[in-house]
Amino acid sequence: MNPTEHIWMDGELVPWESATVHVLAHGLHYGTGAFEGIRAYETPKGTAVFRLTDHMDRLRRSAKALGIPFGYEVEELVDAVKLVLRSNGLKSGYVRPITFYGTGSMGLNPAGAGVHMVIAAWEWGAYLGEEGIQNGIRVAVSSWRRIGHNAFMPDAKGTGGYMNSVLAKSAAIKAGYDEALLLNEDGLIAEGSGENLFMVRKGVVHTPPTSAGALDGITRDSVYSLLSEDGYEIKETQVTRTDLYYADEVFFTGTAAEVTPVREVDDRDVGDGKPGPVTRRAQELYMGTVKGELDLHPEWLEYV
Ligand code: PMP
Numbered sequence: 001m002n003p004t005e006h007i008w009m010d011g012e013l014v015p016w017e018s019a020t021v022h023v024l025a026h027g028l029h030y031g032t033g034a035f036e037g038i039r040a041y042e043t044p045k046g047t048a049v050f051r052l053t054d055h056m057d058r059l060r061r062s063a064k065a066l067g068i069p070f071g072y073e074v075e076e077l078v079d080a081v082k083l084v085l086r087s088n089g090l091k092s093g094y095v096r097p098i099t100f101y102g103t104g105s106m107g108l109n110p111a112g113a114g115v116h117m118v119i120a121a122w123e124w125g126a127y128l129g130e131e132g133i134q135n136g137i138r139v140a141v142s143s144w145r146r147i148g149h150n151a152f153m154p155d156a157k158g159t160g161g162y163m164n165s166v167l168a169k170s171a172a173i174k175a176g177y178d179e180a181l182l183l184n185e186d187g188l189i190a191e192g193s194g195e196n197l198f199m200v201r202k203g204v205v206h207t208p209p210t211s212a213g214a215l216d217g218i219t220r221d222s223v224y225s226l227l228s229e230d231g232y233e234i235k236e237t238q239v240t241r242t243d244l245y246y247a248d249e250v251f252f253t254g255t256a257a258e259v260t261p262v263r264e265v266d267d268r269d270v271g272d273g274k275p276g277p278v279t280r281r282a283q284e285l286y287m288g289t290v291k292g293e294l295d296l297h298p299e300w301l302e303y304v
Contacts, residue, residue, distance in 0.1 A: 007119070026105055033068070033099060034159065036097045037254075039255050041291050041292070045301075048292060048301035050301065051218050053302060058218065062156040062157045065158075068100075070099070095119065095121045135275065140180065141182075146182035148184060179195070195260070196217040198282070200278045205235075208236065208238065232278065
């Protein structure tokens, strides 16, 4: 990770190395926070942040669901993100807003602890590797189940919930795979450790619903619209592990992962083991849109 110059912390820009928190911060001990992952791209009309307002609105919703006070208007945070990108001279990059409880309470009840809001940005390439984007990645079903709606909130981006993703991701890497695939407690596909899943079978595109334990991904929503508007039949479907073994194509979506083909599930080739035509089309449509080369959804590009 290449440090940048400034991080926005509770309303002001501070030098990268001064953006620190106390070791007794509540969020550090109990994972009481919510965060976002956003990308900015260089476009022909200048740097644009992809669906920035939607990401900041999801942060507001996550905080609401988790009961974390949210002392900002979405528009103020949108402006703060643009300021962070400008002040660091970033033409493209990854943006990480996070809100969390600081010091003031050490019991589980966070009342009395201050709430912080931080926005950092830095340059970040393909999350699952350039080779993964080109040729596809190898994934395996994890022995860890996706956190369920009765225990936490898979559809809120709460920091504590990510221990679930970290366990699944590290086990997958250790076993020689590129990424983990998490089932929910009913044995249905939820998502990757940090990506939503799509599957193509007999010409129809399917993605599991958020009720299956998937995050309401903004890339998922974008790719869903782009493929549907491009004429593909696409729907939310409960997906089993066997469905993936029979699938013609599988791919992941996410802000960090963008559109990454999956070439193997549990040591079985997906289709003929190469990214298929729908996956390639989804990549073209998504990357063309975020980079402002296609004018399909100009409202998704928020210029810095
Ligand atoms: N699922 C999980 C668990 C994630 O962390 C992410 C990344 N935010 C996604 C899905 C993809 O969401 P998005 O497209 O909004 O980045």
